[in-house]
Amino acid sequence: MLLTIDTNDPRPIYQQVADGIKELIARGKLAEGASLPPVRQLAADLGVNLNTIATAYRALQEDGLIVVKHGSGSVVAQRTNTERTHDELVRPLRTALTELVLAGLSSSKILNLVVRELNIVGKESK
Amino acid sequence: MQAHMNEYVVIFYILFWIVRINGCIRRGRQPLLRGRDWFFSVHVPPDFYTGAGRKLLHRYWMRMLIPFAVDIPLAIAIFRSGRLILLNWLIIGLCALIHINHSYNVDLAERQARPFAVPEAEQPVASVALSLTPRRVRDYTNRTVEWVLALSAVLAFAWLVRYYFAAPEHHNLRWVFGVPVLYLYFQLGILWVKRVVVAWRTPVPQQQADEHLEAREETRKLYLLMCDVYRLSAAAGILFWPVQISLTPATFDGVFRIWFAIWVVLSIIATVWVEIRRKQLVKMALRARPVKLPDFLHQSEIARWPVCYQPTAPMLMLKGARGYSLNLANTLTYLGAAYIAGLVALFALLRMGR
Numbered sequence: 375m376l377l378t379i380d381t382n383d384p385r386p387i388y389q390q391v392a393d394g395i396k397e398l399i400a401r402g403k404l405a406e407g408a409s410l411p412p413v414r415q416l417a418a419d420l421g422v423n424l425n426t427i428a429t430a431y432r433a434l435q436e437d438g439l440i441v442v443k444h445g446s447g448s449v450v451a452q453r454t455n456t457e458r459t460h461d462e463l464v465r466p467l468r469t470a471l472t473e474l475v476l477a478g479l480s481s482s483k484i485l486n487l488v489v490r491e492l493n494i495v496g497k498e499s500k
Numbered sequence: 501m502q503a504h505m506n507e508y509v510v511i512f513y514i515l516f517w518i519v520r521i522n523g524c525i526r527r528g529r530q531p532l533l534r535g536r537d538w539f540f541s542v543h544v545p546p547d548f549y550t551g552a553g554r555k556l557l558h559r560y561w562m563r564m565l566i567p568f569a570v571d572i573p574l575a576i577a578i579f580r581s582g583r584l585i586l587l588n589w590l591i592i593g594l595c596a597l598i599h600i601n602h603s604y605n606v607d608l609a610e611r612q613a614r615p616f617a618v619p620e621a622e623q624p625v626a627s628v629a630l631s632l633t634p635r636r637v638r639d640y641t642n643r644t645v646e647w648v649l650a651l652s653a654v655l656a657f658a659w660l661v662r663y664y665f666a667a668p669e670h671h672n673l674r675w676v677f678g679v680p681v682l683y684l685y686f687q688l689g690i691l692w693v694k695r696v697v698v699a700w701r702t703p704v705p706q707q708q709a710d711e712h713l714e715a716r717e718e719t720r721k722l723y724l725l726m727c728d729v730y731r732l733s734a735a736a737g738i739l740f741w742p743v744q745i746s747l748t749p750a751t752f753d754g755v756f757r758i759w760f761a762i763w764v765v766l767s768i769i770a771t772v773w774v775e776i777r778r779k780q781l782v783k784m785a786l787r788a789r790p791v792k793l794p795d796f797l798h799q800s801e802i803a804r805w806p807v808c809y810q811p812t813a814p815m816l817m818l819k820g821a822r823g824y825s826l827n828l829a830n831t832l833t834y835l836g837a838a839y840i841a842g843l844v845a846l847f848a849l850l851r852m853g854r
Contacts, residue, residue, distance in 0.1 A: 376630060376632070376713075377629070378629050379628045379630065412634065414814045417814040418814040419702050419703050421701070421703060424812050
């Protein structure tokens with residue numbers, strides 16, 4: 375299972391790592407209880423500062439997506455109903471939709487895009 | 501007995517030379533393995549080998565001979581002194597020197613060739629792929645091998661304890677247990693090497709990620725298998741030691757001759773097998789086109805000397821401005837240093853009271 379980091383992506387590396395792992399969990403490619411590589415392994419493979427990967431793992435832990443067990447590594451956490459508020463969940467969706475509207479896409483195109491992406495994520499997570 | 505031991509050591513040294521010839525041919529061909537458009541993993545223009553490349557290739561071949569320049573005078577000195585047992589230490593030292601020299605040699609040759617490389621090929625790729633499969637020593641551990649190693653050690657030490665307590669006043673404690681303890685310590689050293697091999701970083705470009713990953717993973721597995729073979733041969737040495745010290749001088753020569761013959765035959769078989777496997781791995785590696793990966797840590801700036809102290813860099817070795825740089829702020833470095841200190845202490849302890 376591979377995670378891709380793009381140097382042309384404006385997001386910082388830790389964000390790309392966290393988002394990449396999130397996406398794999400959402401698609402069901404990283405199942406509950408699956409072990410994640412140690413921080414040192416990912417940092418060495420990518421050739422980045424240890425703190426970069428540690429920050430990504432911390433962000434995932436704060437989101438409740440992984441459990442960091444000291445000494446035995448990190449595992450994908452059990453999926454529970456999110457504790458985040460409706461507003462917190464809608465905010466990133468609104469930001470993404472705003473980006474698409476500003477990019478000049480029509481409402482129907484945006485809707486098609488959202489449905490297609492949801493199908494990809496939904497299908498793979500089943 | 502000493503005369504026979506000297507004979508065996510010399511045979512072993514000759515075999516070591518024969519094996520090295522093959523290694524030399526293999527390393528000599530390495531720069532051109534991908535064809536004349538490549539110098540190792542540097543993509544070069546077609547006229548490279550008629551110009552600057554010829555000189556670089558020649559220098560690379562010359563540097564390959566450094567271990568011979570060290571070996572020949574030392575071997576002559578050992579033969580002249582008559583202390584042929586020292587050839588064993590020479591072989592161990594040369595094995596390390598050959599590998600270190602080769603790594604530095606390839607790195608230096610590539611750095612010297614980069615100014616002549618095809619400009620587009622020198623641009624780092626934009627996308628890097630990372631494997632999310634955890635790599636820990638236990639993921640690459642063969643339980644059967646571990647059981648065999650543990651049982652052989654327990655069996656040999658139980659035998660030695662019995663042997664020693666049968667007549668403690670006649671036996672020297674250090675002599676009875678010294679050799680197997682050294683073998684055990686050698687096994688521990690190989691475990692350290694295994695950790696280094698497992699930690700060996702695997703950065704791959706997004707393009708051809710599977711080919712790159714497969715080539716690296718198969719090479720890692722071969723190295724780890726070789727580590728286990730070395731550990732098993734040390735276990736065989738531990739097991740044979742009680743047999744060896746229990747033999748009478750009359751029977752020793754015959755048994756030792758058989759033991760040595762088996763050892764030589766197995767070494768030859770293992771060498772041939774490794775060479776075949778190596779060729780398969782080269783074929784696999786050739787499928788993955790070398791690319792330059794982005795250097796997020798700016799290693800050439802933070803590692804200017806052969807050693808550096810970079811606690812936030814996760815690697816044992818950094819690719820610095822002047823070649824490889826050993827990161828002193830790494831757990832593997834601490835363990836390696838502790839191992840060497842332990843080895844020195846062990847030797848001092850075994851030599852005490854002689």
